[in-house]
Amino acid sequence: MSESWEIKNFLEIRNNHLCIDSADTVELARDYGSPLFVFSESRIRHNIARLQRAGDAIPCPLKICYAAKAMSTMGILQAVREAGIDIEVNSGGELWKALNAGFTGEQIIFNGTSKEVWEIENAINAGIYAIQVDSLYELSLIEETGKRLGKRANVSLRLVPEIESGTHSGLQTAMLTSKFGMMPDEAFSAFHAYKDSPHLDLCGIHLHVGSQNPDPVVYSEALTMLFESMVRIFKETGIRLKHINLGGGFPVNYLRDEDRYSQEHQPGQDRAGHQQMLSAHFEPFDAIRAAWEQVRLKSTVTGSEHLLTNLTVLLEPGRSIISDAGICLTSVRNKKSRPLTESNIELHEQLAKAQRSKQKAGISFGIVDYESGIVSHGLIDEHWLLTDAGFNILLSMETYKWYYDLISADRPSAEHNFPYKVAGPLCDGGDVYFDIEGMNRLPDHRLLPENLKPGEVLALLNCGAYSLAQASQYNGRFLPAVVLVCSSGEVKQIRKRDSFEDLIANDIY
Numbered sequence: 122m123s124e125s126w127e128i129k130n131f132l133e134i135r136n137n138h139l140c141i142d143s144a145d146t147v148e149l150a151r152d153y154g155s156p157l158f159v160f161s162e163s164r165i166r167h168n169i170a171r172l173q174r175a176g177d178a179i180p181c182p183l184k185i186c187y188a189a190k191a192m193s194t195m196g197i198l199q200a201v202r203e204a205g206i207d208i209e210v211n212s213g214g215e216l217w218k219a220l221n222a223g224f225t226g227e228q229i230i231f232n233g234t235s236k237e238v239w240e241i242e243n244a245i246n247a248g249i250y251a252i253q254v255d256s257l258y259e260l261s262l263i264e265e266t267g268k269r270l271g272k273r274a275n276v277s278l279r280l281v282p283e284i285e286s287g288t289h290s291g292l293q294t295a296m297l298t299s300k301f302g303m304m305p306d307e308a309f310s311a312f313h314a315y316k317d318s319p320h321l322d323l324c325g326i327h328l329h330v331g332s333q334n335p336d337p338v339v340y341s342e343a344l345t346m347l348f349e350s351m352v353r354i355f356k357e358t359g360i361r362l363k364h365i366n367l368g369g370g371f372p373v374n375y376l377r378d379e380d381r382y383s384q385e386h387q388p389g390q391d392r393a394g395h396q397q398m399l400s401a402h403f404e405p406f407d408a409i410r411a412a413w414e415q416v417r418l419k420s421t422v423t424g425s426e427h428l429l430t431n432l433t434v435l436l437e438p439g440r441s442i443i444s445d446a447g448i449c450l451t452s453v454r455n456k457k458s459r460p461l462t463e464s465n466i467e468l469h470e471q472l473a474k475a476q477r478s479k480q481k482a483g484i485s486f487g488i489v490d491y492e493s494g495i496v497s498h499g500l501i502d503e504h505w506l507l508t509d510a511g512f513n514i515l516l517s518m519e520t521y522k523w524y525y526d527l528i529s530a531d532r533p534s535a536e537h538n539f540p541y542k543v544a545g546p547l548c549d550g551g552d553v554y555f556d557i558e559g560m561n562r563l564p565d566h567r568l569l570p571e572n573l574k575p576g577e578v579l580a581l582l583n584c585g586a587y588s589l590a591q592a593s594q595y596n597g598r599f600l601p602a603v604v605l606v607c608s609s610g611e612v613k614q615i616r617k618r619d620s621f622e623d624l625i626a627n628d629i630y
């Protein structure tokens with residue numbers, strides 16, 4: 122029977138090991154060391170093709186710009202480019218990386234709230250498709266820069282649509298209370314003020330409704346808002362926009378094994394909203410088709426269908442392209458046991474059952490269990506596993522209490538029924554895979570095969586997005602190596618593990 126996290130021809134059990142595109146993850150961890158990020162080129166392509174299908178739902182061109190912030194190791198940017206889509210960047214640094222990965226100016230859009238003049242200059246010189254403007258002040262800076270360079274900048278104004286999406290509060294980007302974009306009235310005044318500027322081509326409008334949006338309806342609200350803005354801009358200024366940008370935010374189902382997720386959590390406490398957000402799943406095609414239908418009807422009623430011809434629709438998804446294409450392999454480095462301190466009856470009954478069965482089998486359970494090497498403090502102990510993957514490489518586990526499915530790569534088909542407290546290697550009490558805030562957003566325990574030992578390899582699934590991209594060398598930890606399993610089957614190393622020298626590369630002493 123296949124496991125619920127398995128995905129045919131991608132993430133599978135072969136020869137009793139977890140394999141990604143047929144590559145044996147235990148061998149990869151042995152060859153490249155752990156922690157190790159492993160990405161699948163085929164899965165990246167699969168995810169891109171799924172988004173491209175959304176283009177069939179609309180009668181005009183769909184331009185998909187991969188949100189580089191999700192993961193921008195050069196080998197990944199190249200794989201994305203070779204898959205045939207364009208790119209969204211958020212800084213002069215990401216712009217530089219995109220150009221070096223082979224993207225042309227026409228393929229690049231540039232977001233950001235705090236752009237510096239040198240970044241604007243580089244964007245204009247590269248002739249990028251659109252600088253997405255965050256404020257009226259920034260627009261004046263872009264005009265000034267264009268004038269100084271004797272060039273015309275393509276700009277798109279980022280609007281605050283005031284749409285709430287049901288995602289995590291830190292991932293909401295479309296509200297008045299969020300830091301992004303300008304009020305629609307400000308944008309309309311900008312279209313008036315700059316419509317004849319020889320240094321600005323006001324070619325588009327943009328919004329982003331946040332990341333991991335559980336509700337497809339937000340795309341209908343967002344497209345409607347963009348359309349109504351287009352109509353108003355045309356009526357008031359005569360400007361016919363060339364593009365509208367719906368942002369990213371399509372969700373990834375992080376809870377493929379929802380049963381295990383539920384068993385790992387404390388019963389009875391309300392985690393419904395968090396769970397719903399993490400398990401969100403819908404087809405971008407369906408969301409875009411519904412959104413377009415609504416706009417088409419409105420355009421007919423208002424006689425503004427003509428504004429939809431020669432229009433390009435942009436999307437800038439990150440998570441839905443790269444998240445489930447990447448896994449993180451981590452080794453158990455240490456283990457210990459502690460007397461049980463909490464009163465989590467259901468989960469600990471499970472634990473007690475597992476331990477009682479050992480007692481029945483005659484395994485000593487008094488002070489030291491020699492077979493497992495675990496010291497026992499009482500009848501019921503909590504068993505701890507300490508891994509080499511902490512929040513220095515999986516920051517959202519700490520900041521957003523993000524759940525990544527954790528399975529044994531060595532023994533993926535063994536029953537995952539033994540509860541462990543799992544924690545990372547950092548000298549920080551928050552570096553744990555379990556709930557310490559009492560909100561039940563992270564699980565209480567992780568269910569893994571019984572009797573796990575140091576040296577065994579575990580896999581955190583769906584963690585290709587916003588992981589390595591946000592990583593730090595906190596505690597002097599080396600940033601991990603990354604390998605890409607190419608569509609050809611070749612395993613290509615696309616990032617080497619940091620060295621001692623990398624830890625001090627920019628220190629002056």
Ligand SMILES: Cc1ncc(COP(=O)(O)O)c(C=O)c1O
Nearest residue numbers: 188329332333369370438439440
């Ligand atoms: C402006 C903008 N565009 C695109 C994205 C990508 O979102 P996602 O990775 O959820 O698709 C983000 C991420 O928050 C963003 O802020």
